[in-house]
Amino acid sequence: MTDQQVREMLVEALEYASVIALRDKNFGAGFLAGTSEVPIDALDMDSLAEMELCIAIEVNAGVSIVPERLRRIGTLDRLVALIRSRQ
Amino acid sequence: MPFLNRLRELAGDRPGHPAFCDARGECSYATLLSRVEAARGALWRQGIGQGAVVGLALDDEAEHLVATLALLAAGARQIVLATHDPPAVHQQLVARVGVTHVLARPGAALPPGVARVDWPCADGLADAEREAVAPVPAAGLLLLKTSGTTGSMNLVAFDEGQIAAQAARHADYRDERLLRLASIEHNNSKRHRLYCTWAGGTNVFRPAHVDAIDFALSQRVSCLDISRMHAADLADSPDAHRLGALKLRTGGSAVPIALRRAILERGTRQLFVRYAATECGAIAMALPGDHDADETVGRPLPGVELQVLGPHGQALPAGETGEIRLRASGMATGYVDSPSQTAQRFRDGWFHPGDVGALRADGHLIVQGRRDDMIVLNGLNIFPAEIERVLERHPSVAEAAALPLPSAVHGQIPVAAVVLRPGQSVTANELRRFCHQHLGLRTPRRVLVVDRLPKNGQGKTLKRDLADAFQPEDATP
Numbered sequence: 001m002t003d004q005q006v007r008e009m010l011v012e013a014l015e016y017a018s019v020i021a022l023r024d025k026n027f028g029a030g031f032l033a034g035t036s037e038v039p040i041d042a043l044d045m046d047s048l049a050e051m052e053l054c055i056a057i058e059v060n061a062g063v064s065i066v067p068e069r070l071r072r073i074g075t076l077d078r079l080v081a082l083i084r085s086r087q
Numbered sequence: 088m089p090f091l092n093r094l095r096e097l098a099g100d101r102p103g104h105p106a107f108c109d110a111r112g113e114c115s116y117a118t119l120l121s122r123v124e125a126a127r128g129a130l131w132r133q134g135i136g137q138g139a140v141v142g143l144a145l146d147d148e149a150e151h152l153v154a155t156l157a158l159l160a161a162g163a164r165q166i167v168l169a170t171h172d173p174p175a176v177h178q179q180l181v182a183r184v185g186v187t188h189v190l191a192r193p194g195a196a197l198p199p200g201v202a203r204v205d206w207p208c209a210d211g212l213a214d215a216e217r218e219a220v221a222p223v224p225a226a227g228l229l230l231l232k233t234s235g236t237t238g239s240m241n242l243v244a245f246d247e248g249q250i251a252a253q254a255a256r257h258a259d260y261r262d263e264r265l266l267r268l269a270s271i272e273h274n275n276s277k278r279h280r281l282y283c284t285w286a287g288g289t290n291v292f293r294p295a296h297v298d299a300i301d302f303a304l305s306q307r308v309s310c311l312d313i314s315r316m317h318a319a320d321l322a323d324s325p326d327a328h329r330l331g332a333l334k335l336r337t338g339g340s341a342v343p344i345a346l347r348r349a350i351l352e353r354g355t356r357q358l359f360v361r362y363a364a365t366e367c368g369a370i371a372m373a374l375p376g377d378h379d380a381d382e383t384v385g386r387p388l389p390g391v392e393l394q395v396l397g398p399h400g401q402a403l404p405a406g407e408t409g410e411i412r413l414r415a416s417g418m419a420t421g422y423v424d425s426p427s428q429t430a431q432r433f434r435d436g437w438f439h440p441g442d443v444g445a446l447r448a449d450g451h452l453i454v455q456g457r458r459d460d461m462i463v464l465n466g467l468n469i470f471p472a473e474i475e476r477v478l479e480r481h482p483s484v485a486e487a488a489a490l491p492l493p494s495a496v497h498g499q500i501p502v503a504a505v506v507l508r509p510g511q512s513v514t515a516n517e518l519r520r521f522c523h524q525h526l527g528l529r530t531p532r533r534v535l536v537v538d539r540l541p542k543n544g545q546g547k548t549l550k551r552d553l554a555d556a557f558q559p560e561d562a563t564p
Contacts, residue, residue, distance in 0.1 A: 058494055059500050059559075
């Protein structure tokens with residue numbers, strides 16, 4: 001997957017997991033354009049949303065990430081880089 | 088009672104009643120009996136009796152039925168060498184069950200190492216002469232193929248008493264003219280053709296390349312038995328209404344309520360949905376008034392005792408979901424040459440078909456899916472059939488198949504592939520959201536739109552092949 005495809009996949013997954021902060025805090029557009037850093041903590045994900053995000057990453061990109069590890073990755077940009085490095 | 092004695096009864100009770108018909112015309116029970124008797128004598132002269140294992144390689148359905156009855160009357164073991172299977176499959180079966188003879192049309196190619204029996208055959212003797220030289224032996228044996236849980240083929244053996252006991256659950260065939268679209272070379276069709284004969288009904292055989300509806304009407308068929316795949320085709324056909332006076336029976340895999348309603352509205356009100364297994368015959372059947380959102384398969388038939396078990400093997404009360412087990416008259420007691428599969432599926436006098444379901448308080452059985460097919464996502468049990476039913480309710484979807492992708496973190500992740508109806512367009516994400524509205528956490532996490540689903544010869548989706556389509560895309564710069 002290209003960098004852009006990974007970003008689109010993550011936004012779709014966060015919307016599917018009902019991560020409201022993505023829209024409320026207007027993170028989506030800047031993240032898709034690669035112009036803003038989005039701290040994963042700022043997404044206010046509950047454990048179910050974290051799980052759904054990890055499932056989406058695995059089923060679409062073939063990269064396994066344990067939900068508990070997500071927050072330690074820090075930002076969505078670093079998550080994109082991690083996914084691409086493991087593909 | 089052996090089949091031959093039953094044929095003698097029927098030839099006495101209703102000698103002129105048609106036992107079967109095809110494009111060549113009708114064959115009465117009296118004529119059928121004389122053909123079976125004459126063939127039995129001819130087989131006896133060729134040394135085919137008890138101890139013979141005969142491969143039956145006849146694609147002519149009517150002739151296949153007569154040959155089956157003659158081999159039973161001769162006391163032989165018989166197994167179908169399906170004419171649509173390649174020679175390598177025949178050779179494997181011949182070696183596996185020790186086939187000694189192959190019964191086929193003159194000139195047909197045979198596997199090496201077997202004796203040829205040309206069909207048709209007749210001994211030219213009068214009945215009294217034959218009785219003197221070829222007494223009716225003990226019951227013949229029918230070997231039937233069934234798919235195993237590991238994908239390998241299992242074999243079950245039924246003697247004539249077992250087939251007769253299964254046939255008792257189909258006594259209503261006596262007044263039917265029965266057409267099945269699946270060839271008699273398939274074990275399910277073969278059993279039902281024998282049940283119909285036992286009941287004294289009329290088997291109707293369709294010639295190749297003839298329209299099913301035209302043929303059914305021209306032959307005054309009263310009962311049409313078709314696979315779920317054929318039923319879905321029929322429900323979409325503009326000619327479906329022409330079947331309004333027929334009974335339509337289907338089964339073999341989950342029949343969704345949307346399909347049942349389509350048949351009831353556009354085809355016939357007389358819809359029957361059957362739950363069955365090769366190992367025991369028919370188990371339950373939903374009758375025309377039974378179809379509801381639970382997708383019941385009806386109450387267990389007379390002669391069938393069925394329980395739903397919890398995780399510790401305890402019988403569960405009505406409404407609770409667990410593993411189905413049953414015992415039925417005419418049931419097999421194990422698999423031929425597979426003690427491990429026998430130990431797994433036949434336990435304590437019960438047969439475990441490997442399905443999960445529930446018995447409702449009104450006695451109706453709801454089958455939720457195969458235990459082996461169950462997808463376990465982070466401890467949540469999901470049946471492919473529930474995903475497929477939801478997707479097939481979407482107006483753009485013609486057919487769906489759900490399957491698990493293995494995951495080291497989550498156990499298994501449910502995904503699905505769909506084939507769209509002609510001229511329809513809908514995105515995979517739209518379908519995923521549609522599923523989410525109806526399934527919540529049980530939704531497939533990825534949906535692929537494909538041109539067609541990979542299937543085997545019986546129309547069953549090959550999910551292992553389909554899983555390859557879900558490999559993640561390669562990384563590109």
